Amino acid sequence: MNQTKKQVDGALFTGLFIIILLAGLFIPVITPIAIFVLPIPFVMYTARHSWKPALVMAVAAIILSILLGTVFALPLAVPTIIGGIMIGEAIHKKITAYETLARGTFGYIVGMLLIFLFVQLVLQVNMVAEFQSLMDESLASSTRMMEQFASQEQADVVKETMEQVTEGLMNLLPFYFLFIAIIQALISQWLAYKLMNRIEKRQLRFPPFRSLRFPSSVLFIYLFVLLAAFMVADADSGTMSMAIQNLLVIAQLILTIQGFSFLFFFAHDKKMSKAFPIISIILVLLMPTFMFIIRFLGILDIGMNLRERMGKK
Numbered sequence: 001m002n003q004t005k006k007q008v009d010g011a012l013f014t015g016l017f018i019i020i021l022l023a024g025l026f027i028p029v030i031t032p033i034a035i036f037v038l039p040i041p042f043v044m045y046t047a048r049h050s051w052k053p054a055l056v057m058a059v060a061a062i063i064l065s066i067l068l069g070t071v072f073a074l075p076l077a078v079p080t081i082i083g084g085i086m087i088g089e090a091i092h093k094k095i096t097a098y099e100t101l102a103r104g105t106f107g108y109i110v111g112m113l114l115i116f117l118f119v120q121l122v123l124q125v126n127m128v129a130e131f132q133s134l135m136d137e138s139l140a141s142s143t144r145m146m147e148q149f150a151s152q153e154q155a156d157v158v159k160e161t162m163e164q165v166t167e168g169l170m171n172l173l174p175f176y177f178l179f180i181a182i183i184q185a186l187i188s189q190w191l192a193y194k195l196m197n198r199i200e201k202r203q204l205r206f207p208p209f210r211s212l213r214f215p216s217s218v219l220f221i222y223l224f225v226l227l228a229a230f231m232v233a234d235a236d237s238g239t240m241s242m243a244i245q246n247l248l249v250i251a252q253l254i255l256t257i258q259g260f261s262f263l264f265f266f267a268h269d270k271k272m273s274k275a276f277p278i279i280s281i282i283l284v285l286l287m288p289t290f291m292f293i294i295r296f297l298g299i300l301d302i303g304m305n306l307r308e309r310m311g312k313k
Contacts, residue, residue, distance in 0.1 A: 006049050006053050009045055009048060009049065010045065010053065010056065010057045010060070013041035013042070013044065013045045013057065014041070014057055014060050014061050014064070016041045017038065017041040017042065017061050017081075018061065018064050018065065018068065020034050020037055020038050020041075021034070021038060021065055021069060021073060021076060021077055022068060022069060024038065024076060025069050025072070025073055025076065034076070035076070035080070035184065036184065036187045036188050036191060037188075037191065038076070038077070038080035038084070038188075039080045039081070039083050039084030039087065039104075039188040039192070040084065040188065040191060040192050040195060041084070042054060042057070042058070042061075042080070042081055042084030042085050042088055043084045043087045043088040043091065043188070043189075043192040043196075044088065044192065044195070044196060045057060045088065046084065046085050046087075046088025046089050046091075046092060047088040047089075047091040047092045047196065048092070049092075050089065050092050051085055051088075051089045051092075054085045054088065054089075055085075058081050058082075058085065061077065061081060062074070062077060062078070062081070065077040071123075074115060074118065075115045075119075078111045078114055078115055079107075079108050079111025079112050079114075079115065079181075079184070080108075080111070080184075080188075081111070082107040082108070082110050082111040082114075083104050083105075083107040083108040083111060083181075083184065083185055083188065084107075084188070085107065086103045086104050086106060086107030087100055087103065087104040087107070087185065087188065087189050087192065088192075089103070090103045090104070091192075091196075091204065096207075097189075097193075097204075097205065097206045097207060098206070098207070098212065100189060101182075101185055101186060101189055104185030104186075104188065104189055105178075105181045105182050105185040107185070108180075108181035108184050108185050109177065109178065109181045112177055112180075112181065131170070131173070132170060136166075171241075171242045171245055171246070172245065172246060172249060174242075174243075174246045175246045175249045175250060178250060179253075190206070192204075193205060193206075208264070208268075209260075209261055209264050210261060210262075210264035210265040210267075210268050211261075211265075212257070212258070212261040213258075213261070213301075213302075213307075214254055214257075214258050214302060215302075216302055216303070218251065218254055218255070218258075218302060219255075219299060219302045219303050221247075221251055222248075222251040222252070222254075222255060222299075225244060225247045225248045225251050226248060226251075228244045229244050229245065229248050232244055252295060254298075255295045255298035255299055255302070256291060256294050256295045256298060257298070258297075258298030258301055258302060259293075259294035259295055259296070259297035259298035259299075259301065260277065260280075260281060260294060260298075261298075261301075262297050262298065262300075262301040262306060262307070263276070263277040263280050263281075263294070263297070264277045265307055266310075269307075269310055280294075
């Protein structure tokens, strides 16, 4: 009976996955929605039956994706399949929501790396070179436009600035991949929670944002990467410099999130309106110069246990 249930669920969820995939491929308006909805069949199936039967379902889904949508369906299918299985397995094991998010993010990253290798090795397309070419064309077009409406000196200044921005964008490509993976995993997990709570009467939810606490090791990693960034600041750009730059941005993002979490905790502890931390986030986004203050709060919260000190008082 259990085996039959697995097979029936597998066929049902595989069919649902293919329908969503084809809709996302052939109806461009639906594509942004499909990206976040696609993992849900795998999340629900894996949450019910664990990862081993989900692998069989994944093979069937990939074969059908290629047959019905050609190899161009793989960039949409593979990351969502792996991310969905990772999220579903975490739910199956009753792991906390934020750790589930971390596993889902890892799954998405693995899926994107596999697609990157597939495009690079099988399709013989250098995605980084193509992106660089696109940025260069955009820079050349903007420079020609500036030369028509401004003096040569002003055009040169704008060109130099845009070249620096372009170089920064290229160096931070790994960070952008990570950020995309986090957003995809977060929204997909949230949608899966909502659907499973309604259909299966579960009680899946993210704990309050104010309870989010990163381990103290994050602070040591940040200090180490910050020191390394100062050491290679004057060195020529290379793989090591790009890696350190990306790690620094990731560490700063984590500490900023921790700082925002502390603001929500502070507002809740002092029985303040939720509008206070929300307005703070909006102000920081509108005026990024204040981001340092939020990051510093995150450092203090991790390094000095501000919440415990407030609790003792």
